[in-house]
Amino acid sequence: TPTQTSPRLNKRKQWYQRRVRGHTHKLGYIQDILSDSSSAIKAEVISALDKPALWSHSEDSSWRKLFLYNQGHKMSENCSELPRTTNLVEQFDVFMGSVIFGNCFISIIEGSSVIEPHCGPTNLRVRCHLGLQIPAGDCQLTVAGEESKWRDRECILFDDSFLHSVHNNTPAQRIILIVDIWHPNLTLIEIDILKKMFSTKTH
Numbered sequence: 001t002p003t004q005t006s007p008r009l010n011k012r013k014q015w016y017q018r019r020v021r022g023h024t025h026k027l028g029y030i031q032d033i034l035s036d037s038s039s040a041i042k043a044e045v046i047s048a049l050d051k052p053a054l055w056s057h058s059e060d061s062s063w064r065k066l067f068l069y070n071q072g073h074k075m076s077e078n079c080s081e082l083p084r085t086t087n088l089v090e091q092f093d094v095f096m097g098s099v100i101f102g103n104c105f106i107s108i109i110e111g112s113s114v115i116e117p118h119c120g121p122t123n124l125r126v127r128c129h130l131g132l133q134i135p136a137g138d139c140q141l142t143v144a145g146e147e148s149k150w151r152d153r154e155c156i157l158f159d160d161s162f163l164h165s166v167h168n169n170t171p172a173q174r175i176i177l178i179v180d181i182w183h184p185n186l187t188l189i190e191i192d193i194l195k196k197m198f199s200t201k202t203h
Helices: 026-036 038-048 076-081 083-090 188-197
Strands: 063-070 104-109 113-118 125-133 139-143 146-148 155-158 164-168 174-182
Touching (some): 026 038, 026 125, 026 174, 038 076, 038 083, 038 125, 038 174, 063 083, 076 083, 139 155
Antiparallel strands (some): 063 104, 104 174, 113 164, 125 155, 125 174, 139 146, 139 164
C-alpha cells in the first residue's frame, strides 16, 4: 500500500502513455526524447552487461537492476558507465532525481520469469518504461488488472501506486529503462513544496 499519497490526484487513472507524437505536453516531449535516444541508451546498457559489480539481483537472479539514481541518490560509478543516458535523464526538469521517491535504472527480467504484484510508495510520481530489448511473445506489464505490452523504442507511462506485476513467458530477456517523473497533475508550486518535503538531504 502506498504510504505517501495526494488525495487530489486521479485514483482511477493508471495509464499515462497515450499521446500523439510531438504533443507539447511534457510527458509527450519526454517520450519523444527517450524514444529517439533508445539506440544510444541500449548501446550503453549492452556495454555494462559484462560488469556484474554494477548490478543488483533478486534472490533467484531472475531480475536485475543497474541504478543510476536510487531513491534520489545519484550512483556516480554507475552513471559514469552510462554517461549519455544519465545526461539525457538529468535534463528533464520533471525527473524526480532529488527526492526519495526518484529512481532511474535499467531493469532486466530473464525469460520464464515473473515479478509478483506490488505497489510503489506514492502516487506523486508517474513511472516511465522505455523498451530497449523486448522479446516477441507473451511478455507484458499488468497494472490494476489491465495488461500492456512493451515495444522496442517506445514508452509506457503509468502510476505505479496501483497494484502491478510483470511476466515474461518467453525464453529471452526483457530490457527496459525506468525513469520516475513528477505526476503531470501536480502544479509547479506543489512540486516545489514536495521537493523540500522529500529531499534526500532531509531523509
